[in-house]
Amino acid sequence: MSSDHNVDPSSLLINDFVMSFATVNGTGSASANTMIARAILRMGVPIVAKNLFPSNIQGLPTWYEIRVSEQGKRSRRSGINLMVALNPQSFDRDMASVLSGGAFVYDSTKTIPRDRLRSDVHVIGIPMMQLCMQHYEDPRQRLLFKNVLYVGALAQLLNIDLEVLRGVIRDEFASKPKLIDPNLEAMDLGVRYVDEHITTSLPLRVEQRDLVGDRIFISGNDACGLGAVYAGATVAAWYPITPSTSLVSAFEKFANQLRVDEATKEKNFAVIQAEDEISAIGMVLGASWNGARAFTATSGPGISLMSEFLGFSYFAEIPAVLVDVQRVGPSTGMPTRTQQSDVLLCAYASHGDTKHPMLFPADPSEAFGMMGAAFDLAERLQTAIIVMSDLDIGMNDHLCPPLRVPEQPQLDRGKVLSVEQLESMKSFGRYLDVDNDGIGYRTIPALHPHLGSYFTRGSSHDEYARYTEDSAAYVRSMERLLRKWETAKTMVPDAVSYQDKPRSSIGMIFYGSSSDASLEAREMLQSEGLVVDALRVRAFPFTESVVDFIKQHEYVLIVEQNRDAQLRTLLLSECDVEARALLKVLHYDGMPLTAQHVYDGALLALASAGVPLGRTLEV
Numbered sequence: 001m002s003s004d005h006n007v008d009p010s011s012l013l014i015n016d017f018v019m020s021f022a023t024v025n026g027t028g029s030a031s032a033n034t035m036i037a038r039a040i041l042r043m044g045v046p047i048v049a050k051n052l053f054p055s056n057i058q059g060l061p062t063w064y065e066i067r068v069s070e071q072g073k074r075s076r077r078s079g080i081n082l083m084v085a086l087n088p089q090s091f092d093r094d095m096a097s098v099l100s101g102g103a104f105v106y107d108s109t110k111t112i113p114r115d116r117l118r119s120d121v122h123v124i125g126i127p128m129m130q131l132c133m134q135h136y137e138d139p140r141q142r143l144l145f146k147n148v149l150y151v152g153a154l155a156q157l158l159n160i161d162l163e164v165l166r167g168v169i170r171d172e173f174a175s176k177p178k179l180i181d182p183n184l185e186a187m188d189l190g191v192r193y194v195d196e197h198i199t200t201s202l203p204l205r206v207e208q209r210d211l212v213g214d215r216i217f218i219s220g221n222d223a224c225g226l227g228a229v230y231a232g233a234t235v236a237a238w239y240p241i242t243p244s245t246s247l248v249s250a251f252e253k254f255a256n257q258l259r260v261d262e263a264t265k266e267k268n269f270a271v272i273q274a275e276d277e278i279s280a281i282g283m284v285l286g287a288s289w290n291g292a293r294a295f296t297a298t299s300g301p302g303i304s305l306m307s308e309f310l311g312f313s314y315f316a317e318i319p320a321v322l323v324d325v326q327r328v329g330p331s332t333g334m335p336t337r338t339q340q341s342d343v344l345l346c347a348y349a350s351h352g353d354t355k356h357p358m359l360f361p362a363d364p365s366e367a368f369g370m371m372g373a374a375f376d377l378a379e380r381l382q383t384a385i386i387v388m389s390d391l392d393i394g395m396n397d398h399l400c401p402p403l404r405v406p407e408q409p410q411l412d413r414g415k416v417l418s419v420e421q422l423e424s425m426k427s428f429g430r431y432l433d434v435d436n437d438g439i440g441y442r443t444i445p446a447l448h449p450h451l452g453s454y455f456t457r458g459s460s461h462d463e464y465a466r467y468t469e470d471s472a473a474y475v476r477s478m479e480r481l482l483r484k485w486e487t488a489k490t491m492v493p494d495a496v497s498y499q500d501k502p503r504s505s506i507g508m509i510f511y512g513s514s515s516d517a518s519l520e521a522r523e524m525l526q527s528e529g530l531v532v533d534a535l536r537v538r539a540f541p542f543t544e545s546v547v548d549f550i551k552q553h554e555y556v557l558i559v560e561q562n563r564d565a566q567l568r569t570l571l572l573s574e575c576d577v578e579a580r581a582l583l584k585v586l587h588y589d590g591m592p593l594t595a596q597h598v599y600d601g602a603l604l605a606l607a608s609a610g611v612p613l614g615r616t617l618e619v
Contacts, residue, residue: 012203012205015068015069015205015206016071017068017082018067018081019068019083020063020097022084022086024061028147036154037049037066039165040066042161042164046068049396051064052065054336055336075516076591080102082105082202084106084150084154091112095116095118104117105150105157107127107129122200132146148183152189157194166187216365216403218365219396221246224297225249225251225252226250227403230409231374231375231411232293233293233295233321234287237271239273243325243327243394244298244323245297246395277301278305278306281296282309288319294321296323297325298325299325303386313383314355315481317442318456319375319379319382319385323371325391326340338513339391339562340511340514343566344564344569346388357492358388358539359538360540361512362513364398365401367387367393372409376411379414380415381414428451428452428454437484439487460477489542494539496536497549502553506532506533506554506606507555507557508534508559509550509557509571511560521597521602524596535549553581557605559593560585568584583609585605
């Protein structure tokens with residue numbers, strides 16, 4: 001079935017639209033959807049891809065969105081221009097989500113009553129399952145090849161280069177060459193059906209460009225796993241939890257390629273699946289204390305379990321790296337939805353007075369680089385460093401700059417005493433602050449046969465690592481850790497400013513996966529005459545530039561993806577700034593943030609604060 005609509009050339013969207021694939025979790029559609037995404041990329045057109053899937057194994061609705069953006073917009077956009085509806089359960093919802101004038105492609109094997117279709121949408125029916133039943137006898141083949149059939153049909157409808165798509169399919173099945181020809185045949189089946197039966201043109205088109213350049217399409221978990229390899233990590237201890245599981249799998253995959261001795265075939269790394277998150281962080285601390293670079297990856301529930309060991313790392317001063325791929329909480333929450341809701345949990349994890357440095361990557365490329373920074377900082381500061389990723393960054397593929405690897409990477413081990421240094425010292429005090437930066441010198445076990453040894457304990461100790469309950473010694477230790485915290489402010493990555501000098505009395509602060517939507521919303525505000533300065537926070541403790549930015553502006557919008565404004569709370573707690581100046585722009589439904597939401601939230605927050613919006617607030 002097809003509609004009688006003819007496309008008005010003036011309404012044709014070229015390289016600027018959003019398409020969504022509504023499928024069923026567990027049917028093998030994910031790889032088919034990414035084929036379309038990669039084909040568009042190979043045509044030189046930038047895209048943004050988001051996989052919105054349920055936490056059950058199979059059977060529930062799932063959506064894969066692709067934003068095609070010749071202008072290179074990097075955030076999810078609200079509003080669907082093309083819906084490929086393959087799930088009867090969500091049919092009506094999917095039909096309702098299409099913007100007026102958009103397109104709706106569905107499996108017409110079963111007749112759909114006309115009253116469930118919209119007259120303001122281009123509707124195209126393709127009998128996908130019927131075609132597969134005619135061409136394939138095996139039920140499993142029918143289900144799998146239906147996915148590739150609609151890929152071919154959609155490519156023909158959107159003017160996607162078929163040779164490019166064939167190349168994507170060949171690459172997809174390069175490790176299983178027997179599957180290449182059957183999948184190409186299924187693709188051609190969809191192409192032929194469109195050629196022979198569909199006379200309606202879609203109001204959308206992909207045209208060849210050269211706008212991707214050297215950028216790569218990679219997930220944050222893959223980038224972090226590879227980053228850990230290049231950072232010198234040799235030990236990963238973990239317990240599986242969505243959405244961090246694929247990060248350690250990526251580390252193991254890349255280590256098997258890069259960390260195996262060519263002559264002996266021995267692996268120069270260890271990946272250990274612990275019985276729980278408590279054991280995992282304990283193994284990481286043990287390996288780190290012993291001189292290895294070790295890490296774990298988890299999500300919010302895992303951080304909760306690891307908190308006591310994080311306090312041990314802080315007080316005993318043992319390096320460690322954690323990657324928190326945040327998801328929706330509290331409790332089990334929504335494991336396959338994204339949020340930035342572990343900020344306060346990670347900042348002050350454990351009982352007593354503790355503070356943990358955090359790094360906030362904005363995309364996979366930065367996540368790769370921050371893994372190296374995290375290991376260096378962990379050893380320089382002798383504490384746990386937490387890389388704050390999230391499901392959106394970690395499990396979605398992003399178009400981002402190439403991963404930059406130094407030609408001769410130098411691992412910064414921090415204040416580790418050598419054999420010569422130990423032998424030249426009169427005495428060794430593990431927790432002495434000889435440089436007045438709060439950081440003592442440490443040794444690695446077995447480095448020297450009898451010098452440099454000390455007890456590592458989580459209980460109170462003096463400068464020579466001797467157990468004590470003397471109040472004065474405890475206070476000296478805690479105040480030295482505060483000096484180290486001040487030193488950390490000079491070591492962590494600085495915030496990124498998006499203008500040379502303040503231009504407005506209004507500022508906007510954002511971090512991590514909120515960055516792309518915030519920057520696009522800023523452009524939307526500026527197009528209406530509202531100038532907003534912008535700063536992207538990349539680390540905690542906050543650097544001096546963050547405090548300066550807040551003090552330079554009368555109002556600062558704090559954009560974050562949680563209910564309780566956790567970054568704002570942290571800014572108020574750690575910086576000498578006024579609460580009235582920090583305005584909340586919050587998002588916490590678990591879906592990736594859109595620029596429209598930030599735009600609307602910014603206007604509402606400014607209006608509520610009494611800021612006049614009828615004029616440009618440029619200074």
